[in-house]
Amino acid sequence: MKIPPKFRQQHQSKILQKQIEKSEYRPNIGGGWIEAQNSRGEVGLVPEDYIEVRSTVTDVGNVATADLSIFDAYAPQSTLLSLAALSLPLSSLTFSFSCLFQASNGNDPWSVWNADPSGGSNNNWASNPEGTQTGKTAADPWSAASQGHPQAYQGPGAEDDEWDDEWDDMKSTGGYAESESGESGAMQRGGAHATSMKISLNKFPGFSKSGPELYLLCKQLAKGKEKLPIYMGEVGPVWSYPESQLDCVVADPKKGSKMYGLKSYIEYQIVPSTTNRPVNHRYKHFDWLYERLLDKFGSAIPIPSLPDKQVTGRFEEEFIKMRMERLQGWMTRMCRHPIVSCSEVFQTFLTYKDEKDWKTGKRKAEKDETVGVMIFSTIEPEGPDLDPVEVEQKCEQFSRFTKSMDDGVKEILTVGHEHWKRCTGPLPKEYQRIGKAFQNLSSVFTSSGYQGESTLTDAMTAAGKTYEEIAQLVAEQPRKDLHFLMETNNEYKGLLGCFPDTIGVHKAAIDKVKEGDKLVATSKITPQDKVTMAKRVSIMSYALQAEMNHFHSNRIYDYNRVMQLYLEEQVKFYETIAEKLRQAHSQFTTM
């Protein structure tokens, strides 16, 4: 399926980008400026960020044009009708896709499990409107578009494209604002909705690559060098873990600028434990990495969203600190994942040697064909094929567990959020007022003119000051303990929000295998196809189980750690208060 050049042009004109033919500009003048020629032939310097290079649109849809009509019954009707029968331009589909998406997933990422399984359980994966990603369709001058690879990344890869500036319109407060903790909060950061949206947005050219059918019925699996073995561990199927766990430190945020200071940004330093050599990345590079990982592993491994984007207050110290902390958390989680951390794209991100190396790596990652469900083609479990009933049971179990844990985590976030508000708001205010009241009464006593009460008044003043100090302690405490409890649960909320999509692929595959006999009977597939499907769904199940086991072991580690930290700090907190009060008490005369 080709995207008509006319549509692209129309579409791009909406976002007010200067369109310049590739031949008309000389990149890299420096400082973010480019020497370019406009349609009237005038030559001058223009900001790189406002330029989009228009290259010949190649066949980006050839995979989607494969005969997938046998799956018509499982895809949302309106989608297929729109595409196949009506042949409307994509731009006009955007809205209906969005609506479909909104309607199926609504505000609850888990609602997919409650819906009619035959009708909408794979909705998440069926609607991938390109058009909703306004402003992100720019072809990367250094990348795949010119080489015409169909599945190459078409997204926000443009080196210095400031799309994130234009895109960021969510306001993060740095703390736990109301909207971040409740049900609705789940939608804002790291929630399944955002994740689903990402997947939906980025998959259009490979429309059905996210559906498991592509993998289940693929005639010839490419024999690449990538191999993801799965071993049988004590707890069941496990990924192959590297001997030493990768780790990295995200630190030293620095304000950088381009276009001779006209635009500025924050650059973070990332030091991986392997090389111990720092590399620099902007937020948008993280986002690029996220998109790559999601694209490549999203069907098998939940890839949590990055921390919120934000336009306003981007350079405020508090925000930068919080973002860095969350980027660190995200990177740590990725480093800990045996498959993600060993992937080429991740390694490139962490260890590129110079700008050229980085660009080469980027280009290579964007050309990767083993993305979407095709990741399963690289998985090699050591165990025997699994019974489809067992596969389904496992899938159901994971689905139930992740749903329950999502509820549990959200409950902690809600309660923690309220506790945070109380501890930083009314409670210290109250302690302060108690402190002031003691001190005021002490001053009154001092004014009595009665002899020999200075021991009492000094002690009362000290007690009052102690309560003011307690107020301070109370207000500061959440940052010392609740913060980490919240951050961990927030991370898990994001991670859990990815499971409906990941598990959805498996459910769809299971459903497909269940239909095997019927498909054979109606000659939609051959008996051999059916056998292959069963074998491949078993491989998918191994992957899901390995991933769940990875999740569980991480979960146990994380909650053990965060609960210990929380309780440790809580103990210190109460002990500090007790000690302060003991001192205050000792100042009174014993009678």
Add this chain to the structure above:
Amino acid sequence: MKIPPKFRQQHQSKILQKQIEKSEYRPNIGGGWIEAQNSRGEVGLVPEDYIEVRSTVTDVGNVATADLSIFDAYAPQSTLLSLAALSLPLSSLTFSFSCLFQASNGNDPWSVWNADPSGGSNNNWASNPEGTQTGKTAADPWSAASQGHPQAYQGPGAEDDEWDDEWDDMKSTGGYAESESGESGAMQRGGAHATSMKISLNKFPGFSKSGPELYLLCKQLAKGKEKLPIYMGEVGPVWSYPESQLDCVVADPKKGSKMYGLKSYIEYQIVPSTTNRPVNHRYKHFDWLYERLLDKFGSAIPIPSLPDKQVTGRFEEEFIKMRMERLQGWMTRMCRHPIVSCSEVFQTFLTYKDEKDWKTGKRKAEKDETVGVMIFSTIEPEGPDLDPVEVEQKCEQFSRFTKSMDDGVKEILTVGHEHWKRCTGPLPKEYQRIGKAFQNLSSVFTSSGYQGESTLTDAMTAAGKTYEEIAQLVAEQPRKDLHFLMETNNEYKGLLGCFPDTIGVHKAAIDKVKEGDKLVATSKITPQDKVTMAKRVSIMSYALQAEMNHFHSNRIYDYNRVMQLYLEEQVKFYETIAEKLRQAHSQFTTM
């Protein structure tokens, strides 16, 4: 000034009491019943409580009829106009008196100090409408009325009169309800308003006995056996303190009944440290004692109000406990006062041997003539006469101090009340929710099917339970510490609320002395009167200073004690929580 019998009759008819001539009944049939004859000559048993014995009304106003016209300038105009010029029946004055009182004192017992000193500083003491004390004008068959003593107690002395049941209409919640802590709360219990009201209500027949003039200009001071010496101590003038301090225990509240169970009441046991022999008293006996003490000492010594009266829930355990605790507090304070504790009426209350002894003592106390400002006639300071300037300075100083302390105490009550609400309401609820959230997440983890996480889930469940225990601790804590801080401050609020009245008498006396020259010039008083007044105001000042010194020493003792108790319990509280959390922490695996 005589109260016309017609008015008394009209007035009493309002309160639906059966009126029976003294000769027509035979008291003490038993169980609260009386054999009586009605106006139609029918004889039968009637409840004692519904009967009022109508005796000949004697001249209860002869003191008020003394020539007080020289003080016209210092009393509120409308009051004197009403009484002297218009000669309206008292009932019609009730409302305007109340209004006057409300207007001058309003809701702020301290507003008197802010008002124009020459215009209204002794308002508290000028308006004493009898009529407002509806239902309490019943003449006591065993008391002064029949003997015609003008200043005898006309109030609620009737032995088994259940006026307190009918009077009690304030609801006390046992905790610190909103209305009890703020500015308005000050008016409800033990506040200056209530106290002033009491004085106002009870003084009518001796209308101007509360004004200091009666004492300042009294020609012949009765030489009674009562003597209240004042010594010079280290801190200045001090009362004569008994060698061993009286103490008493209020305990063992028991439900009693009369009229063969038709009416019931609570009787408390009071055991004084001197005799160690218990006596029983109902709340209304405490109230009788309060009225006696107020009447006798109120001009020199602040007599704090009793705890709230109450009709509903009078027999609820919680209420009885709280009332007993407060009666104990009140009795302890009275016991600690060298003048009050040694007074005959107080001793009678604590040590009567039998019913007859009690009644005799009651009758005697009610006939006491040394009441109101005349108490100053019994005071004998050992020091030289004080300079009027010094007298005034002292008075101003005490006035300022008590006003400031009242503000400070109210601030603590307000803050403490809010803290109480938070500690017993939202805070423990939040800890409970945190506890539940941990436990819920632990259950979810348990359902994972992953091996070897029972250490984590057990520890998380334990941590959750710990937070539920903390919730409990938090909710119970105020009763262990804040309660006593609140009770002490509440007591002081009541005590401080009496000072405007007590100090008001002194201010009025000082003003009177200041007018001395003018009064001599206009021949209202003789030069000798002026000298006498100056001497007597010096005696009053000694009394005020002795009382202030008593107040200060008690204050220092009380606040030292309550602050120590509060901090001690607070330390225990935080230590207990820290220890619980330490235990919870120890259950997690150290990694």
